[in-house]
Amino acid sequence: MAHWLFKSEPETWSWQQQLAKGAPEEWHGVRNYQARNNMRAMQLGELGFFYHSVQEKRIMGIVKVVALAHPDSTALVPGEKVVWECVDIEAVKPLPKPVGLDEIKAEPDLAGMVLVNNSRLSVQPVSDGEWAKICAMGGL
């Protein structure tokens, strides 16, 4: 199974909110084709990291894909073709030790991460090796 990384500015939607909700949340608002295509590729039950950008810059926890890509309800224009889609995700568990961007950059094994090389992409693939490494760094 593939792994992913979801970025969010905590001011807009935070890990704390996601965790407190305890129910599926539509990952709407993505207006980037690459990010959308990543969501289209997701399978039910696949896991992803939840990353806080801008203010905190760290990976907070793990989420699970609970609904396949479907039209983004915030981007629907009646009578027009659907362009933007999103998946639904649910919080699984927090990382005991959130992993900061500075720690990721300091780790040679993670130098190839999309987060490091294309920080603007809001929904990213994470390789199995990167996934395992970050889980370990996060205390799991």
Added chain:
DNA sequence: GCCAACGTTGGC
């Protein structure tokens, strides 16, 4: 607050 990187738009 600044700026680099990236994506999108629109004129040609």
Added chain:
DNA sequence: GCCAACGTTGGC
């Protein structure tokens, strides 16, 4: 179809 101009994102 190319490319300059512009807007946005996100790290510093």
